[in-house]
Amino acid sequence: MEKKIRVLVAKPGLDGHDRGAKIVARALRDAGMEVIYTGLRQTPEMIVEAALQEDVDAIGLSILSGAHMTLVPRILELLKLNRLGDRPVFVGGIIPDEDAIALKKMGVAGVFGPGTKTEEIISSVRLALTGAIEG
Amino acid sequence: MNQVDALLQGDRLALARTLSQIENGTSESRSMLDVLFQHAGKAHIIGVTGPTGSGKSTLVNQLALAFRQPNGTNPPSRVAILAVDPTSPFTGGAVLGDRVRMRDLSGDPGIFIRSVATRGTLGGLSMAAAEMVTAMDAAGFDVILVETVGVGQTEMEITRLAHTVLLVENPGMGDDIQAIKAGILEIANVICINKADRPGVEQTERALREVLDMNSVNPSTGGSFHHFMEDENQDAPPPTGSPAGWQVPILQTIATTGEGISQLVQSLREHYTYLQNSGQWKSNESKRLRRNLESLIREVLFQTWLSRMNPQEYDQALDRLFTRSVSPFHLAEELIASDFASKTPSIHLK
Numbered sequence: 137m138e139k140k141i142r143v144l145v146a147k148p149g150l151d152g153h154d155r156g157a158k159i160v161a162r163a164l165r166d167a168g169m170e171v172i173y174t175g176l177r178q179t180p181e182m183i184v185e186a187a188l189q190e191d192v193d194a195i196g197l198s199i200l201s202g203a204h205m206t207l208v209p210r211i212l213e214l215l216k217l218n219r220l221g222d223r224p225v226f227v228g229g230i231i232p233d234e235d236a237i238a239l240k241k242m243g244v245a246g247v248f249g250p251g252t253k254t255e256e257i258i259s260s261v262r263l264a265l266t267g268a269i270e271g
Numbered sequence: 272m273n274q275v276d277a278l279l280q281g282d283r284l285a286l287a288r289t290l291s292q293i294e295n296g297t298s299e300s301r302s303m304l305d306v307l308f309q310h311a312g313k314a315h316i317i318g319v320t321g322p323t324g325s326g327k328s329t330l331v332n333q334l335a336l337a338f339r340q341p342n343g344t345n346p347p348s349r350v351a352i353l354a355v356d357p358t359s360p361f362t363g364g365a366v367l368g369d370r371v372r373m374r375d376l377s378g379d380p381g382i383f384i385r386s387v388a389t390r391g392t393l394g395g396l397s398m399a400a401a402e403m404v405t406a407m408d409a410a411g412f413d414v415i416l417v418e419t420v421g422v423g424q425t426e427m428e429i430t431r432l433a434h435t436v437l438l439v440e441n442p443g444m445g446d447d448i449q450a451i452k453a454g455i456l457e458i459a460n461v462i463c464i465n466k467a468d469r470p471g472v473e474q475t476e477r478a479l480r481e482v483l484d485m486n487s488v489n490p491s492t493g494g495s496f497h498h499f500m501e502d503e504n505q506d507a508p509p510p511t512g513s514p515a516g517w518q519v520p521i522l523q524t525i526a527t528t529g530e531g532i533s534q535l536v537q538s539l540r541e542h543y544t545y546l547q548n549s550g551q552w553k554s555n556e557s558k559r560l561r562r563n564l565e566s567l568i569r570e571v572l573f574q575t576w577l578s579r580m581n582p583q584e585y586d587q588a589l590d591r592l593f594t595r596s597v598s599p600f601h602l603a604e605e606l607i608a609s610d611f612a613s614k615t616p617s618i619h620l621k
Contacts, residue, residue, distance in 0.1 A: 182378070188287055
């Protein structure tokens, strides 16, 4: 059986806007990936637990609440604690430019603002996993 | 410590990684399964099947919560969930969304949830599902809930994997003709009518009960239709509903509120006890292992034969078949006979 790219798409925090997350989930599926969708209002602990159990190759976080500078560092820290620090993390949502730079410094593999083409997201995920995904 | 030892000692990341390797059919997974097999065979495997939208995921969420409660003097069961969803036949991708309904289960180290896509397996159940269940079993989970969409052939596959099959129906479904046509009823050990707060629950229960009663009076099959559906009679699951056997209970649940769940868990546990006390657990297990072995042998023999076949000769033979100048029976005999005559077997399990 061929190896498939497995991606967790999660919505941490309290905002209820999951349209973006669902569009990304569908786009990744249409690109042949297996998307584990966790639904709204996930805590960082829930997201990392799901990432571990599902052994995903990459993690996509959709945050529209403005709490990204709190939630993302916490998730990155928990991933490291759970020996998942090698899994690339992508963040989508309303992220000011200076925050995007800070998030990337923390180790986020990509930040996608409004209007990002789904093709760009797909190719970023593929690129981040090149080499890591073989075998 | 190697990954298999870590898995056996309860390391969740080791289990997660092993499940991926099994799913991807890597060569390491084969040798890992050699070890894991020896540690498996203890868990109660429960298949949860039913139509899309019948509330399976919500029900599995509730069942897991209930199994996590102490059972009399026994400690709570450790629960693993394998949630199987279809792969898109067009893109090869999948959105696996069962976890959305299982958020109550997060943070409990006694629960492990894994989503799987069918990846093009005909029957709907992932080909690797049985081996993934073996890994969960070896990891020490007492109850393994396998959730599948119950359409087409999946229902037969799930009886081959699960000790107990829970069929989830809804009110309004299964009016008498539908229930007979569905065929799926015969594989159920426990039936639950979920969303029982909706109208039509009594009619649905009556229709289901009538079909079950009809199945149980069919003398030639000892109380089930399985023999008509199974290609190998010896593989048929044990008859349900026969007088001396197991009476299939029909329960009502409302999974969103948890109503009826404790009775449902009780029925599932009773079926486990029934299987153990009647000796069926052991005989089913033996049949299952033998069937798996034999299908493996069939597959390996076929692959070995195919690898020794000259492709041009094979194409020519196929052309004779396609033009109907030879029947498949005759051609099969001919090809096998010529293979035996010309070559000494050399067989390798990959």
